[in-house]
Amino acid sequence: MTLLSGRLRAAHPDTDAGRGLRVTPLRGVHPGARADTLRLAALLLAGVTLVLAVAVANVGGLLLVRGLARRKEIAVRLALGATRLDAVAPFVAEALLQALLGGLAGTLLASWLGHTIAALYPSDVPLDLRLDPTVLAYAGLLSVLAGLLVGLVPGMQAARPDLVTALKEEGAAATVTGSGRPRLLGALIVVQVALSFVLLAGTGLLARSAGNVARGGGFDPDGVVTLRLRPRLVSYGPARGQAFSREALRRLSRLPGVRAASLAVALPPFPGSPVPVGLPGQPPAPPQDAPTALSGEIAPRYFRTLGVPILRGRDFDDHDTAGAAPVAIVDRTLARRLWPGGEAIGQPLVVAGRIHTVVGLVPDVGYRTALEPPAAQVYLPYWQDGGNVDARLCLRAAGDPSALLPALRRELRAIDPGVPVTEVEPMSRRLDAFLAPVRAAGSVLGLAAGLALLLSAVGLYGVLSLAVARRTRDLGIRLALGASRRQVVTLVVRDAALLVAVALAAGLAAALGAGRLLAHYLYGVTPRDPLTLLAALLLLAATAALASWLPARRAGRIDPLVAIRQG
Secondary structure (H helix, E strand, O other): OHHHHHHHHHHOHHHHOOOOOOOOOOOOOOHHHHHHHHHHHHHHHHHHHHHHHHHHHHHHHHHHHHHHHOHHHHHHHHHOOOOHHHHHHHHHHHHHHHHHHHHHHHHHHHHHOHHHHHOOOOOOOOOOOOOOHHHHHHHHHHHHHHHHHHHHHHHHHHOOOOHHHHHHOOOOOOOOOHHHOOHHHHHHHHHHHHHHHHHHHHHHHHHHHHHHHHOOOOOOOOOEEEEEEOHHHHOOOHHHHHHHHHHHHHHHHOOOOEEEEEEEOOOOOOOOEEEEEEOOOOOOOOOOOOOEEEEEEEOOOHHHHHOOOOOEEOOOOOOOOOOOOOEEEEEHHHHHHHOOOOOOOOOEEEEOOEEEEEEEEEOOOOOOEOOOOOOOEEEEEHHHOOOOOOEEEEEEEOOOHHHHHHHHHHHHHHHOOOOOEEEEEEHHHHHHHHOHHHHHHHHHHHHHHHHHHHHHHHHHHHHHHHHHHHOHHHHHHHHHOOOOHHHHHHHHHHHHHHHHHHHHHHHHHHHHHHHHHHHHHOEOOOOOOHHHHHHHHHHHHHHHHHHHHHHHHHHHOOOHHHHHHHO
């Protein structure tokens, strides 16, 4: 590579003087995609970690309820001389067995679904998701830690009873709702619901972001096909390269089914490179403080091809060539920045040190994440830059743009078969590749949120069902003493509603903080979007209400005579 670099400098002294080559070992993901891939992997890890936390809280809550049911048995063992370690050991052993079996099943499932997981990432990111000793060791360690956590906490809680009270209590005494409910059990329910809210809110934000992207960033991508002309690769100079581009544009515009055609140096979603802009007569600012705008060089009919309306003024035309007066078209963001409350059309504008006259105003075009400020855009005529050689063409088709591809290639080969033509694809596919991380993040969090919601509902339902079963005699006595069935149902639902309300408040606070972690994937929506947060709140509240209503309904159907006899 050093030898080739020296030859390139000798062959092209005007352009390659002082340049060299840098060699980077290609390990794993390509360096250009590594940052985005690591960010997506971190999001995947965060999502499944939250699901694991919900699962641990779920199983831990159920084991805690079982421990409450065995308090009298444990108290008898302790009274007969058993140590607290003897009382805790069965809980830990049971939880470890469950965790190891679950970890084994999950590892096998992950090995079978490796290709599905890899499909969540962009197609240009090669991933090897085969199991290896590191993955197996990680899964085993995670299972052991989860098992210890799930078994140790409920075991220690159950192994610390008041012996006198525990030995005297009957089946109904150890309630899991109301004043007799351990605070730890309520905290576990709150954790499940709160984490589920975070995942649901994140999924909603990503879903809205994907919807905003699908509607286009100020332009209409449907029916547009793009391609890249590369005459520079076969040593075309500017004059010959622009002649090739003009002929290609002329021929392709006349093809049946082509409504409009144009070309540009860059196409969405990559609008151009930043250049300094300003007004004539303004004092020059330091380079770090100088205002900039994204510069895009376009040919006539570019906005018509992409479906962008011209708000005021005119489009570029065939008279805007190298010998004509420099002109420019600005977007609304740049117009508001430079001429607040005034008219931009006809105003002089300095772009990269050269004065242009503004002849048109268009809407903002492009995508920006929640972390990016509004980017101003200035469009310059493609044919006024005599140094342009390569170009990107865009054509709007009357029907399916993919049907035009054979005819496009045929016409370009007829001009010069030696000129490379690359990136021939519908613009929708081009946008899909650009926005693949958004969809991948949405898929990851969507699956995680669905699992968390299911686990939270099952956990809340299980805890309340066991609570009703443990309080059968107590509720039966209330009914026998004149309480209505509605009052009994309200008693169960009210206790669950208090827990869910606390959980939703905690989840809302956590979601407001976690939303900023998704800012790289949010287009057209803020991390604190109230509509998304409200939708997640209502969905989780409805799920919790359903999980609470079923046990409460069972409590309202208790037969008082049967319940009292059970005591």
